[in-house]
Amino acid sequence: MSGGETDGPVAILGAGAWGTALACVARRAGREARLWGRDPEVVEAIAAGRGNPAYLPDIALPDGIAATADMAEALDGAGVVLIVCPAQAMREVTGRLIPHLPANAPVALCAKGVERDSLKLMTEVAAERLPGAPLAVLSGPTFAAEVARGLPTAVTVASEDAAAAEAVRDALGDDAFRPYLSDDPIGVEVAGAAKNVIAIACGVAWGLGLGENARAALLTRGLAEITRLAVALGGKPETMMGLAGLGDLSLTCNSRTSRNTSFGYALGEGEAADAVLEGRRTVTEGYWSAQAVVGLAERAGLEDLPITRAVDAVLAGRITTGEALHDLLARPFRAETTDDAP
Incomplete structure (x- = not known):
């Protein structure tokens, strides 16, 4: 089954900050936007034109966003479907989607993470639940509040099905929201999941007061780790230098607006x-993905991902942030660009 361009409504499953921002994008691109959410208060507020105060306070949403708690209603006749749930909920949401998914509608996965129990990427989970559906991955350097306000943003839409990627691009693209196409969904997914773990490390360094140099070093060496993992899993190294790789990593690691960096900062x-x-309403994906990313690396035969492993060890309570820093600094000196460099 191949996805193609269609003028039907854009169905967005997930009424958190990112899902609501993508509904704004669809409306600004001239498409009908239907937003499905679990929380009745959030759905009611959006439907009543009061915005989404729970996740995007003080941001006015474009007129015409339809909000519903009925998934069948949101998906009725949809031309493109965006799944914008937390990564650990992807299996459950795609399962609920099965009886309502319109034939041939491209499905864009907008979660960044790895399923902890199975170590599967989001496309693998969705392919199991929605066999034959044309799948794409939407990722890149995006803070939801900026996207909702209509500030300039560029993203990657990746799929092995070119028509599906083009349909997603055509449903969302305009002067302010610029989708670039890729045929490397694996690389895009690995970058999106692993960068959240590196962002926690950068946040820890920030919270410990280690300075800008340390954070830049963690970001750069973290990119090397992400690249090695992506390539080992079948991704393309050039993807890591694009929006879904370096672009997303640099945005996330250099701002405490990032949930993952601010989480690391608090740990530091x-x-x-x-x-x-416990004090957060939104999901900190890096917390849930760290163990799974390490598991993916081990399955791929990659033993030397020191930053990623240090974050996992800290989150699991095996070491403190101070001990993790000591272990990283005590590593032997290596050449920067050899295959076995950390």
Whole structure:
């Protein structure tokens, strides 16, 4: 089955910050936008024209976004479907989608993560649940609040089905929201999941007061780790230098607006992970993905991902942030560009 361009409504499954921002994008691109959400209060607020105060406070949404708690209603006649749920909910949401998915509608996966139990990427989970559906991945350097406000943003839409990627691009693209196409969904997915783990490390360094140099070093060496993992899993190295790789990593690691960086910052300041997470309404994907990314690396035969492993060890309570820093700094000196460099 191949996805092609269609003028039907854009169905967005997930009414959090990112899902609501993508509904704004679809409306500004001139498409009908139907937003499905679980929380009745959020759905009611959007439907009543009061915006989404729970996830995007003080941001006015474009007129005409339809919001519903009925998935069948959101998907009725949809030309393009965007799944914008947390990564660990992808299996459940795609399962609910099965009886309502319009034939041939491209499905764009907008979650960044790895399923913890199975170590599957989001496209693998969706392919199991929606066999034959044309799948794409939407990723890149995006803060939802900026996208919702209509500020300039560029993203990657990746798919092995060119027509599906083009349909997603045509449904969302305009002067402010610029989708670039890729045929490397694996590379895009690995970059999106692994960068959240590196962002936690950068946040820890920030919280510990280690300075800008340390954060730049972690970002750069983190990109090397992500690239090695992506290539080992079948991704393309050039993808890592694009919007979904370096672009997303640099945005995430250099701003405390990022949920993952701010989470790491709190850890660096001495807060407990559970306490930080309990105080948040939104999902910190890097917390859930760290263990899975390490598992993916081990399955691919990659043993030397020191930053990623350090974050996983800290989150699992095996070492402290101080001990993780000591271990990283005590590593032997290596050449920067050899295949086995950390």
